[in-house]
Structures are given as structure tokens and as C-alpha cells.
Amino acid sequence: MDYLSKMIIGGSLLGAAFGVRAETLPPNIVLFFIDDMGYGDLGITGAQGYRTPAIDRLACEGMFFSQFYAAQPISSASRAGLMTGCYPNRVGFSGALSPMQKIGINESEMTIAEVLKQKGYACGIVGKWHLGRPEPFLPLQNGFDDYLGLPYSNDMWPVDYAGQRVTEASNLPNKLRHPALPLIDGNQVVRELWTLDEQAELTTLYTERAVQFIDRHSEQPFFLYVAHSMPHVPLAVSSKFKGKSEQGLYGDVLMEIDWSVNEIMQALKRNGLDDNTLIIFTSDNGPWANFGNHAGSAGGLREAKATTFEGGQRVPCIMRWQGVIPEGTVCNQLASAIDILPTLAEIAKAPLPANRIDGINILPLLKGATHSSPREYFLYYYETNNLEAVRDAQFKLVFPHQHNTYQEPPGMDGYPGKVGRTETGAALYDLRRDPGERYNVIEQYPEVVKRLTAIAEAARQDLGDDLTGHKGEGRRAIGTVQE
DSSP states (O other): OOOOHHHHTTTSSHHHTTOOOOGOOOEEEEEEEESSOOTSGGGTTTTSSSSOOOHHHHHTTTTTEEEEEEEEHHHHHHHHHHTTOOOOOGGOSSSSOOOOOEEEEEEEEOHHHHHTTTOOEEEEEEOOOOOSSGGGGEEEETSSSSSEEEESSOOSBBTTTTOOOOOGGOOOHHHHTTOEEEEEEEEEEEEOOSSHHHHHTTTHHHHHHHHHHHHHHHTEEEEEEEOOOSSSSOOOOOOTTTTTTTOHHHHHHHHHHHHHHHHHHHHHHHHHHHGGGEEEEESSSOGGGGGGGOOOOOOOOOSSSSSSSSEEEHHOOOOOOTTOOOOOOOESOOOEEEHHHHHHHHHOOOOSSSSSSOOOOOOHHHHHHHHHOOOOOOEEEEEETTEEEESSSSEEEOOSSEEEOOOOOOOTTTTOOEEEEEEEEEEEEETOOOTTTSSSTTTTTHHHHHHHHHHHHHHHHHHTTTTTTTOOOOOOOOOOOOO
């Protein structure tokens, strides 16, 4: 292809010369989905002891979403919500799938990749999948053309916290049942990982494969999903960054992820694609706080991963699209990972899935209409199907439920501390004044409680609620393997 034609497809110099905004050409999309990265883990949100200059630069050149939520505060459910644009319980997901389970994303659900392929996008993924280990549930059977990564979390292996193979005497029976970590290329296992030194290669392997994908598909629109396994424990980092941060191993890992972002951005620039690529950078849930110095920071928000308090589910999100997203802006409107699918469908002019979804098109926010409110409320579901809270633009109503708590001394150096279990009563938090959910104002705002309760009751009729015994009518089945 000649240089002029490549510029037309890349949407950079030629578009600028004739005053054509980047959005008039099919944009490429790169979606970074980081594992267990907390709200406070970036330079722009207060990280200490290490720097994330490449990620911070994305925020300076794009938009930071301050009120952005993972679909649920745990891995598989969070990823199901991202990929389908649905609350995870609508598509049958809860918790984190284990390697032994014979379930996964139902073939009747459309993923982001399948939506974009309707418009000729090449779709690739590197990293963690965690939407089903059996082959029918892997990425190539769900719209992706290329895959290199782990099918589930990097701690789901027969290795203990010291990095040694588990034995009968290790008192870790669940780990003893796990196989070695399978590194999958396409549908085939190409390596088995048994050591932390081997895991230390992952961030670089994913990055190199992502760059190769960009180089191969530079002349057509593409969707690249970069789902890093880190900084989920066990932490492992390459020699390039080991010992480089003042924060220890966790800081080293975040510095390597920042390096990965920079490498991918450089690949876009080298191919003339930088001006017409939408970059999205976010996390699947909050930090796994009981791992102490091997965990991230919730940035002062309450609790952490595996809870529906803000520290478990509110995550940093940055979007950058030159010529469309205003540079250096902050969006304080409510948004969620489930909104990404319908937003990308609108950008690509692709039909939405036939099945009902819960995501909302937030393209007006990306274009700078940050005073508009496409999403009026958000539902916090956890456990199997517990509706634990609902929020609007300002207030969050919490329903009585049992929950994990990290108000215990954390572990150190890769070993977990105790996770407590406690119960909360009904509470209302003013998230504008009290994002840490410290004081209950339920008696002061009866009209707010009434309004949010009505939203919750409608959700219970639709999706059900185990806490109140509602079955719901709008839930669909998770996929299963036929024996």
C-alpha cells in the first residue's frame, strides 16, 4: 500500500490537512484492563515510591473519569460485564471461575470483539481472559482473531506463597488441585509456567505480542484488548524493573506496566495510528488489600477487592482520543465498564447485541459534554446475586449485608493476611462529601432513600436479589460444556 493510502486509513496527517476530525474515520481501539490495580495506584491519583509517566501522560492528553466502576469487584464477573455490556449476574457470572469449572461465557452473548467484527475490525487479546477455561469459552470462539495469555488468574496454580510447588504437607488443598499455569497461544497450550521467574516474563511477552498485532493490522481498524495479569499476586517482574522503585516489588510491577503502555503507544506512533486510536485504561477491581506491601492502594476509599464499598469497585479510568476527547479534562459523571461496549458500538456504527444489555452509550462524555449524565444510577451486585447497594450522581444507598473486611493486619512479602467478615446495616453515604463512606446520613435524606429504594426494587424484579429473595426475570444462563 502506498504512503498516501496508509495515511487515509491511519486518519492522521491527511485528515488534519483537510480539517477532518479523527472520529470521521474508523478509529482503532486499545483497551488496557489491569488486574487488581487500585484507585490510588497511578501517579495522577497519588502513587508513592514509583512513577507512571506514560499512563499519566494519557490523562494529560485525554480524560480522567473520577467516578468509574468495575462491573463487579472481582475478576471473572468484572470481565464478563466489560465484554458483554451487562451486569455480570444478568449473564450468569459471579465470583472468579476456577480452572476446573466447565462453565464460561454463553455462546448466545456478544462480546465487544463480536460487536466490532460486524464492522470489519481485527480483534486481538493479550493477557488474562478468565471467562471460562474449556476451549468453547476461549477468546477465539468469542470474536477474537488472536490470543496469547493465561485463561485465568496467575495465582491459580500448584505453587505456594513462597514460590515452591505445593505438596500434601503444604496445607493448601485448593492449590494442590490446580494444574500448572497454561500459557495459551490461540487455542493451544504452548508453555506451562511453574515458577515466579517464568511469570516475570509475562508483561514483556504480552507487550511484544501486542506490538506485533499493531504492526500486522496497521492498515485496517483493530481492537486490541491488553489484559495484564499483573499486579494480581503473586507479583513477578522482569529484570528490567526489579528493584527499580522505592515501593518495592509492587512499585516495580506498576513501573513495568507503565513501560508496556509506552511501548504500545510507540507502536501506534510508528505506524501513523496515534491520532486515530481510542485508548482506554482501567482496572478490573480494587486492590487485594490483605496482601499488604504486595497490594495496591484504594486511594483512601473504603475497603478493597471483593467488597462493594468504593475501594472494591471504584477504579481509575483514562480515555484518550486525539481530536475527539478534550485534552486534560476530568469527568465527574457516573460511568462503568459495562458502558464501554455500547459506546464502542456507537463509535464504530455497529449494531448492538440482540440480547438486552445494561451498558449506556457515554460518547457524549468523551466528546466533552461532561455536564451531561447518560448514566443515572449504578447497581452494586456481589456474591451469587446480592444487590448490596445502589448509587446515583451523589448518594449511595447500602442495604444490610455481610461482607469481607480488611480491617485486620495485612500480610507481607507475598503472604496474605486475614480477611475478616462482618455485617453492615442500612446506610446512606453522600459520596460528594464522604467518598470514604465514613458516616451514615440515612436519617437526613428520607426522600433520597425513597428514590434509590425504588430503583433497587425495579432491579430486583429484573435481575433478582438473593438478599431479599427476589428471583428476577431478566437473568440469562452462563455457558456450560456438554459432557
